[in-house]
């Protein structure tokens with residue numbers, strides 16, 4: 001084949017279009033989309049937390065306003081959805097941890113299940129400490 | 137078991153078609169026949185114009201990757217009987233431009249691969265020609281899995297991140313970089329870092345995990361990528377906090 005033939009056949013490459021519904025083709029693709037989306041809700045929780053800190057530091061009237069806002073059904077619904085997304089984000093993140101962390105004890109590799117369990121244990125401990133600080 | 141099975145093949149003939157089309161063929165259904173044997177039967181007996189790549193017929197050469205009933209597969213290791221009574225739909229690998237029928241253009245991967253320096257980089261400026269570089273079985277275990285890659289591209293075909301962001305270096309190239317990074321005889325990790333730790337490197341990956349599902353050699357490219365993310369993050373923190381000598 002001459003160089004010209006090669007060049008002209010190259011120009012006729014077919015590029016299959018990416019379908020608009022590719023993310024519905026597999027559960028893992030859908031999960032990938034949802035996880036990307038979860039970042040928006042994580043950002044909302046950060047904003048919400050900052051609002052809380054600001055309200056607490058601005059006195060009891062501001063704090064009461066914040067509580068009223070939080071009791072608004074729309075905000076409540078938003079927060080429930082956001083919580084679901086944050087849980088999805090956290091659980092998938094933990095699921096990834098044993099892949100990222102390859103720990104060795106001597107010549108033996110720490111089993112992935114142990115690393116995963118350690119993450120959940122740490123989550124539990126931190127949650128318990130936070131609950132204790134708030135509820136005491 | 138029925139006597140025959142229908143194979144529907146995605147056809148694109150650049151000299152005559154502007155759009156791809158489907159062709160159907162009846163082939164004998166035999167217990168020992170892989171999809172590739174069906175295609176060879178079509179090419180030999182029914183339609184000599186069909187184009188596809190293959191060589192070893194035993195899952196070694198990595199040239200027969202295709203999309204079989206929507207999944208990325210090596211056509212020589214995917215058996216027709218698993219799809220009985222059929223039809224079996226055979227398409228080119230996804231996420232690559234198509235040259236003709238089932239033959240895809242892989243120039244993109246070929247251009248990316250050398251950027252991660254997939255070879256042993258020597259630490260010595262003047263290595264001793266006669267020196268032996270010994271390695272224990274435990275050290276070999278660190279990278280052996282990643283060395284099994286046959287460059288079949290099924291992982292790229294399965295990856296939605298690569299579909300959306302063609303700049304992504306991709307699963308196999310990163311797994312191959314890790315194959316050398318984790319080799320006790322290699323001193324090239326720092327050379328590979330700029331490419332691997334970039335936005336087009338490991339950080340483009342959002343852990344869909346389909347590359348590791350698709351891989352016929354159990355390379356686990358998704359694992360290789362996540363592992364390097366931790367390495368890259370640790371290195372970045374050390375660079376920030378520690379004085380040069382202590383890194």
Ligand code: SF4
Pocket residue numbers: 284285286287288289290291292307308311347350351352353354355356357
């Ligand atoms: S990592 Fe697996 S799927 Fe990807 S090219 Fe290598 S062998 Fe093929």
Ligand code: FES
Pocket residue numbers: 190191192193194195196197198199200201210211212213
């Ligand atoms: S023909 Fe070589 S891997 Fe299938």
